[in-house]
Amino acid sequence: MPNTFKYIYGPVPSWRLGSSLGVDLLSQEGKICTFDCIYCQLGKTHIYTRERKVYIPEDLIKKEINLLPNDINIDYITFSGRGEPTLALNLGKTIKLVKNIRKEKIAVITNSTLLYDKDVQEELSYADFVIAKLDADSENIFLKINKPIRGITFDNVILGLKDFKKSFNGKLALQIMFIRENADHAREIAKLAMEINPDEVQINTPTRPCGAEALNIDTLLKIKEYFSGLHLISVYEGRKKDVKPISHEDTIKRRGKF
Ligand code: SF4
Numbered sequence: 001m002p003n004t005f006k007y008i009y010g011p012v013p014s015w016r017l018g019s020s021l022g023v024d025l026l027s028q029e030g031k032i033c034t035f036d037c038i039y040c041q042l043g044k045t046h047i048y049t050r051e052r053k054v055y056i057p058e059d060l061i062k063k064e065i066n067l068l069p070n071d072i073n074i075d076y077i078t079f080s081g082r083g084e085p086t087l088a089l090n091l092g093k094t095i096k097l098v099k100n101i102r103k104e105k106i107a108v109i110t111n112s113t114l115l116y117d118k119d120v121q122e123e124l125s126y127a128d129f130v131i132a133k134l135d136a137d138s139e140n141i142f143l144k145i146n147k148p149i150r151g152i153t154f155d156n157v158i159l160g161l162k163d164f165k166k167s168f169n170g171k172l173a174l175q176i177m178f179i180r181e182n183a184d185h186a187r188e189i190a191k192l193a194m195e196i197n198p199d200e201v202q203i204n205t206p207t208r209p210c211g212a213e214a215l216n217i218d219t220l221l222k223i224k225e226y227f228s229g230l231h232l233i234s235v236y237e238g239r240k241k242d243v244k245p246i247s248h249e250d251t252i253k254r255r256g257k258f
Helices: 058-066 091-100 117-126 139-146 156-168 186-194 217-226 248-255
Strands: 008-014 018-024 031-033 045-048 078-081 105-110 129-132 170-175 200-204 231-235
Touching: 008 058, 008 078, 031 170, 058 091, 078 091, 091 105, 091 117, 117 156, 129 156, 139 156, 156 170, 156 186, 170 186, 186 217, 200 217
Parallel strands: 018 078, 031 045, 078 105, 105 129, 129 170, 170 200, 200 231
Antiparallel strands: 008 018
């Protein structure tokens, strides 16, 4: 198939979302993010910012969505891509537009840094499923693992998560990436997860090439015990569907090998 797709990619087999078609509202050559996580599979953050703006006009997304083959098998249309999707000022507008064209559910994978912003909360409220990152239990671990841009604090992220959970009517999952640096903090992270009270907790460890080592299955199983009482899924137990991407090259750019 000729490569007509620049801003949408996949579908990719996801242990969290089944067959997931990605929408990248940032789509620059480099990564645009409020974080520079030590395990990020996209490499270093190129544009380190907390300023929201339109990077890709929604009409371009609409054009590509309309070109999808009729027989494509998608469970979720997922806003993710090369950086933090809530930095796109037209996120809410684009979610609404895609919902008008397609019947699939919409997911957004966010690093939670802008959840304190009421505009971001409102835009995310159009999604069916929000997967929000929490990797730390303190400012210290937050700085070490996520390396936020100046002005984003751990306390603000926690307040944003709690506030968003109160108003969001869709499904909220917390995604937690466990690596050597936060493995000993699992009990405290689990306490925070219980306070936030998401619909699901996704226990992850890096399984694709990146700058951090994956924890083994036994360690992850021990970590899971701290979260008992919450609905849990974990990367080692999740099943991946067999799906065929519309463009292999563009999918690799956003996801690494899959
Ligand atoms: S939030 Fe996501 S895109 Fe941004 S640096 Fe972390 S892992 Fe990479």
